[in-house]
Amino acid sequence: MARKTKEEIAEIYKGIQDHITSQLELHDGEGKFKEDLWQRADGGGGRTRIFENGKVIEKGGVAFSAVHGPTPDKILKKLGLDQADFFATGVSIVLHPKSPMVPIIHMNIRYFEMDNGTHWFGGGIDLTPHYIDPEDARYFHTEVKKVCDQYDPTYYPKFKSWADDYFYVKHRNETRGIGGIFYDRLSATSDSHFENILKFSLSLGRLFPDIYGHFMKKNGAVPYGETEKAWQNLRRGRYVEFNLVWDAGTKFGLDTNGRTESILMSMPPQAEWTYMHEPTPGSAEAFTQQHLKKDIDWLNFHP
Amino acid sequence: MARKTKEEIAEIYKGIQDHITSQLELHDGEGKFKEDLWQRADGGGGRTRIFENGKVIEKGGVAFSAVHGPTPDKILKKLGLDQADFFATGVSIVLHPKSPMVPIIHMNIRYFEMDNGTHWFGGGIDLTPHYIDPEDARYFHTEVKKVCDQYDPTYYPKFKSWADDYFYVKHRNETRGIGGIFYDRLSATSDSHFENILKFSLSLGRLFPDIYGHFMKKNGAVPYGETEKAWQNLRRGRYVEFNLVWDAGTKFGLDTNGRTESILMSMPPQAEWTYMHEPTPGSAEAFTQQHLKKDIDWLNFHP
Numbered sequence: 001m002a003r004k005t006k007e008e009i010a011e012i013y014k015g016i017q018d019h020i021t022s023q024l025e026l027h028d029g030e031g032k033f034k035e036d037l038w039q040r041a042d043g044g045g046g047r048t049r050i051f052e053n054g055k056v057i058e059k060g061g062v063a064f065s066a067v068h069g070p071t072p073d074k075i076l077k078k079l080g081l082d083q084a085d086f087f088a089t090g091v092s093i094v095l096h097p098k099s100p101m102v103p104i105i106h107m108n109i110r111y112f113e114m115d116n117g118t119h120w121f122g123g124g125i126d127l128t129p130h131y132i133d134p135e136d137a138r139y140f141h142t143e144v145k146k147v148c149d150q151y152d153p154t155y156y157p158k159f160k161s162w163a164d165d166y167f168y169v170k171h172r173n174e175t176r177g178i179g180g181i182f183y184d185r186l187s188a189t190s191d192s193h194f195e196n197i198l199k200f201s202l203s204l205g206r207l208f209p210d211i212y213g214h215f216m217k218k219n220g221a222v223p224y225g226e227t228e229k230a231w232q233n234l235r236r237g238r239y240v241e242f243n244l245v246w247d248a249g250t251k252f253g254l255d256t257n258g259r260t261e262s263i264l265m266s267m268p269p270q271a272e273w274t275y276m277h278e279p280t281p282g283s284a285e286a287f288t289q290q291h292l293k294k295d296i297d298w299l300n301f302h303p
Numbered sequence: 304m305a306r307k308t309k310e311e312i313a314e315i316y317k318g319i320q321d322h323i324t325s326q327l328e329l330h331d332g333e334g335k336f337k338e339d340l341w342q343r344a345d346g347g348g349g350r351t352r353i354f355e356n357g358k359v360i361e362k363g364g365v366a367f368s369a370v371h372g373p374t375p376d377k378i379l380k381k382l383g384l385d386q387a388d389f390f391a392t393g394v395s396i397v398l399h400p401k402s403p404m405v406p407i408i409h410m411n412i413r414y415f416e417m418d419n420g421t422h423w424f425g426g427g428i429d430l431t432p433h434y435i436d437p438e439d440a441r442y443f444h445t446e447v448k449k450v451c452d453q454y455d456p457t458y459y460p461k462f463k464s465w466a467d468d469y470f471y472v473k474h475r476n477e478t479r480g481i482g483g484i485f486y487d488r489l490s491a492t493s494d495s496h497f498e499n500i501l502k503f504s505l506s507l508g509r510l511f512p513d514i515y516g517h518f519m520k521k522n523g524a525v526p527y528g529e530t531e532k533a534w535q536n537l538r539r540g541r542y543v544e545f546n547l548v549w550d551a552g553t554k555f556g557l558d559t560n561g562r563t564e565s566i567l568m569s570m571p572p573q574a575e576w577t578y579m580h581e582p583t584p585g586s587a588e589a590f591t592q593q594h595l596k597k598d599i600d601w602l603n604f605h606p
Binding site (some may be wrong): 036050052061114170171172218233237240241244245251254257258260263264265267268269270271272273274275277 | 339353355362364386473474477536540544547548554556560561563564566567568570571572573574575576577578579
């Protein structure tokens with residue numbers, strides 16, 4: 001079995017984008033994605049799909065891109081190379097729901113290769129509930145683990161812990177949410193291993209709309225008031241802080257003249273900042289704040 | 304005339320903070336500053352004063368700090384030093400007005416020295432109108448230039464151009480606002496030069512409340528509607544982007560375990576993001592967007 005070519009991988013990822021956007025439209029029932037095709041001056045381009053003002057999803061994007069050209073200096077330097085052409089393709093998603101009772105979600109799958117033969121896969125999926133709900137947290141991590149376990153029993157524990165470290169808002173000493181999985185620079189050691197990693201990323205892509213559909217359906221109609229809305233806007237502010245200050249993908253994109261509007265589709269529709277905000281002791285907000293920590297076993301989270 | 308000691312400079316800067324906060328309370332008429340005293344684990348501390356929900360000022364802060372201890376590795380590395388203790392003191396201000404017709408303003412004055420004898424002054428003041436008004440722009444730059452010219456005729460042209468480069472939102476290809484002045488690593492070549500630079504920074508501190516009081520009075524009662532409020536929230540989003548992605552002071556603070564709540568007092572109370580927002584051609588928003596550019600001669604700005 002020969003390895004899939006980069007063009008084939010890009011087509012497969014494009015298909016994943018199609019699947020996800022059509023599923024999300026079904027789940028939302030009202031909103032429709034708008035599509036932007038764009039080209040990159042140095043080679044390649046993308047297909048950004050944006051969702052605004054749906055019934056459940058307030059703002060979000062599902063972006064596909066396949067870009068190529070001379071490798072950016074930052075990567076060359078890290079790898080100790082003088083010159084090489086690169087190819088990168090992937091799907092990136094961030095969804096901000098209208099309701100504070102529905103979690104924010106992020107997913108990314110990507111493939112990178114250089115003409116010197118180097119290649120790797122990366123990706124992840126993580127959940128940022130405005131309110132941490134133990135049942136939802138267990139469900140999310142269980143579903144993600146199931147997919148991981150189909151491909152490699154070491155994936156979930158390794159990538160779960162990587163996500164805890166990656167999705168960390170260092171200047172706040174808190175995690176972005178309840179984590180999930182994160183992996184990067186996963187290179188294949190054989191053709192079948194290559195196929196295995198590729199399929200793993202596809203399975204994550206297939207899992208995504210099922211998981212989010214579940215949360216949309218389960219929590220979309222839960223009532224909430226001004227307190228919950230204010231807390232949501234504060235948590236959205238933290239989401240902005242993580243993405244603009246710490247997220248490696250965002251930083252790299254903005255630094256290397258990426259397509260700003262596609263990179264910053266991750267921004268919430270609205271965010272708020274209040275000086276020295278402290279949740280009321282004993283409140284649901286305080287419970288959430290207390291559990292924005294690394295190393296929680298969400299699979300067995302029964303607080 | 305001997306040079307002022309670092310302790311004397313800190314006291315003088317503290318006095319500037321007092322002057323500014325009392326003047327701003329007078330100008331606002333309703334809001335009052337709340338004070339937080341904090342200590343830094345490695346040495347020194349600060350006095351952060353926060354203003355929330357005033358009549359004109361919706362959210363803002365005037366922060367004084369005087370910190371010391373082992374120089375952070377990043378600075379040592381830049382200077383090619385192995386070890387040195389540092390002392391830094393300064394006043395930092397960001398004010399977000401309630402009304403979109405009143406500009407956002409920022410000012411900073413700071414003094415830094417190391418026990419190896421190195422010292423420098425830095426600072427700046429820049430204006431971010433939600434709506435660029437030619438008269439206001441001329442007024443702001445004229446007042447700032449007047450202060451600069453009292454100390455050195457080369458200051459204004461040099462520091463104005465430095466501000467154009469510094470307050471630049473690279474990933475948006477736009478300036479943060481209409482600029483102002485920015486200077487850094489200004490070292491004295493003699494005792495009288497030292498006194499001159501110190502006094503220059505004090506004059507900026509004295510100028511600040513006069514300038515902002517002028518805008519509060521002049522524009523605070525100008526009527527506005529939902530269009531202006533929506534545009535303000537979008538511009539606030541760009542302010543967030545600049546501060547979290549590009550502002551060297553913010554990045555350095557968050558990177559080196561600075562006091563997060565004092566650093567991020569610069570965040571607006573609220574911000575919004577809309578995918579691919581384009582102002583209506585010919586509108587006041589479009590006029591502003593078109594003039595978020597470097598190298599505009601604001602002293603003689605008659606579009």
